[in-house]
Amino acid sequence: MVGQRVRTRFAPSPTGYLHVGGLRTALYNYLYAKKMGGDFIIRIEDTDQSRKVEDAQKNLIKTLEWAGIIADESPEHGGSYGPYVQSERLGLYDKYCKQLLSDNHAYYCFATHEELEENRQLQIKQGLQPKYNRKWLPEEIGGSMPASVIKKKLDEGGPYVIRMKVPDYISVWFEDIIRGPVEFDSATIDDQVLMKSDGFPTYHFASVIDDHFMEFTHIIRGEEWLSSMPKHLLLYEFFGWEPPKVAHLPLLLNADRSKLSKRQGDVAVEDYIRKGYSNDAIINFVAMLGWNEGEGSEQEVYSMEQLIEKFSLERVGKAGAVFNIEKLNWLEKQYIKNRPTEKLVSVIKPLLLAELEQKKSLMPLEIITSDAYLEKVVELMRERVGFEYEFVTFSSYFYFEPESYDEEAVKKRWTPDTHELLQEFLIILQTLDDFSAENIETELKKFVEPKSMKAAVLIHPLRILASGVSFGPSLYHLLEVLGQETVIRRIKAGNEKISFPV
RNA sequence: GGCCCCAUCGACUAGUGGUUAGGUCAUCACCCUUUCAAGGUGGUAGCACGGGUUCAAAUCCCGUUGGGGUCACCA
Numbered sequence A: 001m002v003g004q005r006v007r008t009r010f011a012p013s014p015t016g017y018l019h020v021g022g023l024r025t026a027l028y029n030y031l032y033a034k035k036m037g038g039d040f041i042i043r044i045e046d047t048d049q050s051r052k053v054e055d056a057q058k059n060l061i062k063t064l065e066w067a068g069i070i071a072d073e074s075p076e077h078g079g080s081y082g083p084y085v086q087s088e089r090l091g092l093y094d095k096y097c098k099q100l101l102s103d104n105h106a107y108y109c110f111a112t113h114e115e116l117e118e119n120r121q122l123q124i125k126q127g128l129q130p131k132y133n134r135k136w137l138p139e140e141i142g143g144s145m146p147a148s149v150i151k152k153k154l155d156e157g158g159p160y161v162i163r164m165k166v167p168d169y170i171s172v173w174f175e176d177i178i179r180g181p182v183e184f185d186s187a188t189i190d191d192q193v194l195m196k197s198d199g200f201p202t203y204h205f206a207s208v209i210d211d212h213f214m215e216f217t218h219i220i221r222g223e224e225w226l227s228s229m230p231k232h233l234l235l236y237e238f239f240g241w242e243p244p245k246v247a248h249l250p251l252l253l254n255a256d257r258s259k260l261s262k263r264q265g266d267v268a269v270e271d272y273i274r275k276g277y278s279n280d281a282i283i284n285f286v287a288m289l290g291w292n293e294g295e296g297s298e299q300e301v302y303s304m305e306q307l308i309e310k311f312s313l314e315r316v317g318k319a320g321a322v323f324n325i326e327k328l329n330w331l332e333k334q335y336i337k338n339r340p341t342e343k344l345v346s347v348i349k350p351l352l353l354a355e356l357e358q359k360k361s362l363m364p365l366e367i368i369t370s371d372a373y374l375e376k377v378v379e380l381m382r383e384r385v386g387f388e389y390e391f392v393t394f395s396s397y398f399y400f401e402p403e404s405y406d407e408e409a410v411k412k413r414w415t416p417d418t419h420e421l422l423q424e425f426l427i428i429l430q431t432l433d434d435f436s437a438e439n440i441e442t443e444l445k446k447f448v449e450p451k452s453m454k455a456a457v458l459i460h461p462l463r464i465l466a467s468g469v470s471f472g473p474s475l476y477h478l479l480e481v482l483g484q485e486t487v488i489r490r491i492k493a494g495n496e497k498i499s500f501p502v
Numbered sequence B: 001g002g003c004c005c006c007a008u009c010g011a012c013u014a015g016u017g018g019u020u021a022g023g024u025c026a027u028c029a030c031c032c033u034u035u036c037a038a039g040g041u042g043g044u045a046g047c048a049c050g051g052g053u054u055c056a057a058a059u060c061c062c063g064u065u066g067g068g069g070u071c072a073c074c075a
Helices: A020-035 A056-066 A090-102 A113-125 A147-156 A203-213 A223-239 A269-275 A279-288 A304-310 A325-338 A341-358 A371-381 A407-413 A418-431 A437-448 A456-467 A475-482 A484-497
Strands: A007-010 A039-042 A106-109 A161-164 A171-176 A180-185 A193-195 A218-222 A245-249
Touching: A007 A020, A007 A218, A020 A039, A020 A056, A020 A218, A020 A245, A020 A269, A020 A279, A020 A304, A039 A056, A056 A269, A090 A106, A090 A161, A090 A193, A090 A203, A090 A223, A106 A147, A161 A223, A171 A223, A171 A245, A180 A223, A193 A203, A203 A223, A218 A223, A223 A245, A279 A304, A279 A325, A341 A371, A371 A475, A407 A456, A418 A437, A418 A456, A418 A484, A437 A456, A437 A475, A456 A475, A456 A484, A475 A484
Parallel strands: A007 A039, A218 A245
Antiparallel strands: A106 A161, A161 A193, A171 A180
16 A cells, blocks of 8 residues: 555446535545545446436536546546446456355345335334344354255345345444544444345445455545445455545535535535536635645635645544535635636626627627727626626626616615706717716816715716616726717616606 | 434634634624725624543543434445
């Protein structure tokens, strides 16, 4: 093991979308592998045929790649330890299950579902831990079932499963990288089914076999697997294999501290993508849920490169973490604030183009879809939006005429004089040769001063007429970017529609 | 219920025997300001409880309480 190249894995079952908890598990596996100069692998656990969802595998991998988590080996991209889909490795499980059988570490079990259920109910009623009652444990490994009966059943060809024989009166101990030493009494470990009656292995069996043959050095997975660790360890022992190091991650929680689930909000990474969150923010956020750099660091914003550089399993916390959307929102804003202008423009341009298919603009298309124009919009709005798409939606007045005027704002800002004042100032704006923010500002001040009025009496109505809303960037810059023609058109239109009293 | 894991502000966390218990989000106030943001300053707010060990405990030990996970021919 010493000096061995680190190999970690993310092993989802293709049953649907990628869960944010899964994203974090994948991320930590990825970060650790990359930090150690090793490899990160994706393996698909599709041993439950009934739950398999079409395209899930593809989507899982696509979503991980969106997040910037690129596997060195995966079913989509191959590798030298394949196949990376468990349903394509059935022969392997079969072979090693036979070995367990002949070594008396496993046995056939012909119990029916009804029998099992009955047994379970009985045990629950007696206040016992539900466990298989070992009815089919053969005589030669300490059970009571004669070999002849087993052979007869086998010959009849009836359905059966294969169970592992958990040794009695031993204790299973291991060292978890995150939690330290953990110990289980074998009396609490069930004779886990290894092979199902459909010939497929269970998760427990397949993952141990694969983890061994794919030569993973570290297993990093959610805490929900902690209590099945002893079964896995026993399997390694049966085979005489050296188990990988393990780290069980704390769970992601709902606001009420239960395991993060649907019903209480979105859990699919795709949901967050749809809502407009960027991969930068999601990765950053999810990374900080359970891990921190420590040593007094007060950094909050980390790039993937920085995460790889700083990550360590030792600094992963033990307690579950609540998935708090407010902080994610804040992070998203941080990224928008600092993202290069060209990058933002390249993202919003297609969104705007799509919007223009639906809605008509009175502004010259070649101008409002130009890089130069969008760059100005971005600079004015980047500190005011929560998501990239808001450069288009939240800022629609940069491209479209206001459809209505904020009623509250109009009520608050209009006086009997407003109409007249706007009329007069419009003339000044129409004759302006230099329609710059600076110039507009001086003209407005010049206009208002002799009347001994405050600039605000015009500023607010102008903003409302130009944008339809009462908030936004500096008025003068807003007007400059919109351009003389548009501004004049909007003032005229609005001043006609709004009359005092409102 | 058995077994296992966990426990610092509302949330994410720093802290590894001696700190005025620090930072970030959220929240509140003020400043800046034409609005909204952004930014700045300041504030409210936390070691679950009880026993030990020690000169000294958020930190080590035990217990209690609370929360979570898991007990499938699902992963």
